[in-house]
Amino acid sequence: MYTLEVREDTIRIPAEYIREGQSLSQHVDRLAHQAFEGKFDDDDNFVIVTYDHEMIGRGRIIHGDGAIYQNVRFKAVLFRLDSNEIVDGAVSEVLEFGAFVQIGPLEGLLHKSQILEEPVQINQNEGKITGSRSGSQLSIADPLRSRVVTLSLNTHDPRSSKIGLTCKQPGLGAHEWLVNGGE
Secondary structure: OEEEEEEEEEEEEOHHHOOOOOOOHHHHHHHHHHHHOOEEOOOOOEEEEEEEEEEEEEEEEOOOOOOEEEEEEEEEEEEOOOOOOEEEEEEEEEEOOEEEEEEOOEEEEEEHHHOOOOOEEEEOOOOEEEEOOOOOEEEOOOEEEEEEEEEEOOOOOHHHOEEEEEOOOOOOEEHHHHHHOOO
16 A cells, blocks of 8 residues: 655756756755655556655756756655555545545545445434444544445546445444444
């Protein structure tokens, strides 16, 4: 789910940052954060944070652009989800069709048909979902263990990625249910 990697990539340093008497290195951290964080890489890892940015060699200026393209080495904390992975998260929102679950930096949908092996009653105003027979409850901020059943990542807009979850297997559900031997 989370990994720490040392990476190398290139950032663009705009021409307005090139001033006599100023060091380019003072801009590298901010530009690297903007270039890499909060985005998916080519391997569908979500880059959460980068740090320890270090310029490698001299940058290149491309004719007609005026900016410097600088290679940098840095450490990156990455988040990755895979289909069928078991994940822990917390209920972030309850709606009439189910609940959204915060999983690291992303949100997944837990449809009401995938919560319990029984019909559920949803009280959107109170932010609660209750099993009709068992009385098992799920509320906003409750920790939850689920399995990723569908995964459609939008690498251009991570917030619009579609992640489908289920709790309808042994060992899955609200942490309280698991501890108390419920569903």
